[in-house]
Amino acid sequence: MSDGTIHTLQGTSTKHKLSRSMRTKTKLQKVHHLNKREDDALNASENQPNAFTNKKNVMWVILSGAMALTFVVMLFLPDSGMGTGLIATYSAMLWCGFFGSALWRFSNKSGWSGFAFGSLFGFILQFASQLL
Structure with missing residues (x-):
């Protein structure tokens, strides 16, 4: 009975480790996606002309x-x-x-x-x- 309990605990800890690594991976993907959107927004704002410094406005x-x-x-x-x-x-x-x-x-x-x-x-x- 103690062997079955050990296997169950080990199986649970393995599942827990897998789900934790998947959650970490998902979080990293979200952070990467947010960083990419911020970079795109910065690049778009850099390409827009500034009305205050544009002499030809x-x-x-x-x-x-x-x-x-x-x-x-x-x-x-x-x-x-x-x-x-x-x-x-x-x-x-x-x-x-x-x-x-x-x-x-x-x-x-x-x-x-x-x-x-x-x-x-x-x-x-x-x-x-x-x-x-």
């Missing part, structure tokens, strides 16, 4: 141009809220500068010089709006 030119146009039109409209104060000068200079920077970067030139030219243009427009 026309969206920045359009958005900054629209904002510059908004503030320049408000300079020439009476009682539009821009007034004659320093805020009007700064807003025109700022948004025209952003537009110039985006436009220069889009054409592969220095964004800083584009900002300077755009700000100068905004400053001149602000003076012109006061004269008209």
